[in-house]
Amino acid sequence: MWVFPLAAAVVAFVFAASLGRLFARRQRIHLAMWCGALVMYGVASLAVAAGAAVGWSRTLFEVYWILGAVLNVPLLAAGEIHLLRRGQILDVAVWVVLAFVFAYSVAVTRGATIPDPASLAERLPSGKEVFGDGSAAYRLPQLISIPSYVILVAGAVWSAWRMRGRPELRSRFVGTLLVAAGASITAAAGAAFAAVGNLPAFSLSLLAGVAVMFLGFRRASESRTASDRSDLPAH
Numbered sequence: 001m002w003v004f005p006l007a008a009a010v011v012a013f014v015f016a017a018s019l020g021r022l023f024a025r026r027q028r029i030h031l032a033m034w035c036g037a038l039v040m041y042g043v044a045s046l047a048v049a050a051g052a053a054v055g056w057s058r059t060l061f062e063v064y065w066i067l068g069a070v071l072n073v074p075l076l077a078a079g080e081i082h083l084l085r086r087g088q089i090l091d092v093a094v095w096v097v098l099a100f101v102f103a104y105s106v107a108v109t110r111g112a113t114i115p116d117p118a119s120l121a122e123r124l125p126s127g128k129e130v131f132g133d134g135s136a137a138y139r140l141p142q143l144i145s146i147p148s149y150v151i152l153v154a155g156a157v158w159s160a161w162r163m164r165g166r167p168e169l170r171s172r173f174v175g176t177l178l179v180a181a182g183a184s185i186t187a188a189a190g191a192a193f194a195a196v197g198n199l200p201a202f203s204l205s206l207l208a209g210v211a212v213m214f215l216g217f218r219r220a221s222e223s224r225t226a227s228d229r230s231d232l233p234a235h
Contacts (some may be wrong), residue, residue, distance in 0.1 A: 013038075037075040066124040069127065072140055074144060080176060084176070186209030
């Protein structure tokens with residue numbers, strides 16, 4: 001069963017490398033953030049593959065939980081904010097929020113207790129079983145990932161609103177919509193399969209979500225026309 005999450009990791013890293021090359025050419029911060037999010041998906045998938053192959057440890061589960069369940073969605077949302085709206089004050093605010101979210105998530109997860117170590121014996125342990133229902137570590141996705149996901153969806157809606165009478169923004173709208181759709185696949189389907197411990201279905205949903213998001217990243221980052229560049233705020 002470890003083959004499925006390993007395949008998801010390979011695809012995530014391949015897509016991350018593509019976005020990294022795109023960032024090197026264009027120097028757009030949203031590309032770096034999306035590249036980072038895909039790296040997180042890849043590392044989290046490797047942790048799942050290792051857990052399925054040799055058994056879960058606390059460290060493996062923490063890596064999977066922090067990078068796969070909590071922090072990648074805020075990074076996706078931050079990238080979309082940078083894509084859709086730019087300004088020095090907004091940039092600083094986004095980085096401050098990200099720094100706090102990253103530090104808080106790592107501190108809470110690392111400081112959490114595992115009431116029943118036997119919960120790590122499952123092929124795909126759930127956060128509820130590992131950390132305990134109602135614990136701060138278990139609630140991290142509700143506190144951080146869900147609001148970040150709402151920002152992704154709101155960004156797609158706002159992009160649609162901006163697109164009125166602006167066919168030159170169609171690629172950006174389609175791209176942000178695909179990013180939101182890919183995040184929905186990993187958040188909804190992935191969480192549902194993880195809750196019941198279905199490792200192959202979880203890995204395939206992660207793979208599908210990453211693929212859709214990558215298509216969105218590329219579409220949203222397509223070169224804009226000269227008139228479009230002149231109408232949007234400078235980075």
